Amino acid sequence: MPEMPEVEGLVRFLRERTAGLRVAKAQVAQVAALKTFDPPVTAVVGAAVTGAQRHGKFVDLVLGDELHLIFHLAKAGWLRWSDRLPDTVIKPGRSPIALRVGFDDGSGFDLTEAGTKKSLAVYVARGPGEVPGIASLGPDPLDEAFTEEAFARTVAGRRTQIKGLLREQSVIAGIGNAYSDEILHAARMSPYAIAATLGADDVARLYAAMRSVLTEAVEAASGRPPAELKDAKRRGMAVHARAGHPCPVCGDTVRSVFFADRSMEYCPTCQTGGKPLADRRLSRLLK
Template sequence: MPELPEITALTEFLDERLSGAQLTQFLLPSAFALKVADVPHESLIGRTVGSVCRRGKFLIFEIAPALEERAEGDTEGPLYLIVNFAKSGWLLFTEHQPGAEANAAGGYFAAQLGFSNNSHNYGVTLTDTGTWKGLAIFIVREPVEVHGIAELGPEPLDVSFGLDEFRRLFTKRQQIKGVLKNQKLVAGIGNAYSDEILHAAKLSPVAHASSLEPDAVERLFRAMKDILSGAIKEFSGKKPDELKPSKKASMRVHGRTGEPCPVCGDTVREVTFVGTSLQYCPTCQTNGAILAKRGHDEDS
């Protein structure tokens, strides 16, 4: 699932090219992906992209009124085209109007959007390669109208989110990994980066939040900031099709089952749950203890 670092890099890439662009095409082959629409999706054609940004794991296009509407003094505010990529969604970006490249996603695409900006044409094809298609699209007048956004916790790299605020998350008997992944507590961190953060902080993923000593919480807080900001810096400027491979290559323990830990050389181990798994280093994180191979994901 795309997480905060790669979606941040994606929004920077898209905003640089699409801010000020006119939406010229919006093809929605079926209504399945469109979960909420305050206006018909076709009515966005002719409008201008004000900006592209992110909240949590959501990609947000701010769509201003069409030029003729503004010229006539229309006071209607912007609309927001919001994408939740879910587990297997992503996008294809082209420097021309979208077309047959959607077949790269196995023939399925959730939507195709065309843009024109200062004589440059661009295409965005929203794809979902999962067996279960979870990518969701919302067209709303305010981002908080999307239930998932309204419930989001603070952004982990926001300057206003300090150690004191972070400490307040660790008062319940909940696994640390579940705290980091809980979007209502802190936004944008998923399965991959929670593994990486816990490895950097040298903490067991199944330890309970309320059991952490103050210095361990501070270590986790610093690791979270360092891992996320480092990944954003590494991914900045990369094209959308480069982000997923770059993320995979940057992982130290996530997705590295059976490989040596880059810190201590021990073998990276895995715990599997229904539909997901986690990876960890026994020497770095669990004092050498091998966690159960299977369990109940109480924090999913």
């Protein structure tokens, strides 16, 4: 799933590449992907691009003074850019393409989604606040206003595992499964630690890890075209999706815990006092 650093990379690319261009076409190929009807998607045709913004994991292409083309790539979505958009006709239901947007210089992009579970979402809105998922977002983890003190207030008193809390978009916007693994590894903290039990030193260490991991990932994504962002993300991972490989910090073997639709990775030596965590299907910690 694209997370905050990759989405920020997409936004910066679109901001630079599409500034001043006008939308020449907007074709919805997967009707279920379009979540709004007023304004209609046809309203974006002819509008000039005046900016691009990120809200958590949402991309917001600003059109003129009143319109926003907003999309969320969900788990298996991606943006495929073309300097010269193909002339081929998209056949609904027979292509991974959910939306095609073309500009007046011939360039454009397709929003694609792999797999059978379709969760990619597209909105045409008069403002980002009209999108429910954006309206409910928590603070951005790299916002200067989101200080260590603000972070401490966020986790205080919450009787929930810190891994889940980092991924909760209404609490902190933009962090998903991969970067929560990376942040917890950098903080040397168990993903099962309960937020309310963290001491001041734990909170400070976790906050510093969150800021450093995400800042480095955003820098790695910045300036890259969309086609390179996924590989850049994979190369930057210390533990996520690296089960069976040695931990780059201590050399122990990175382990996985599997859930219904995802897994998490961690280092036992760095994060859990040397104890492997049981597969969640067993619902217990190995003794």
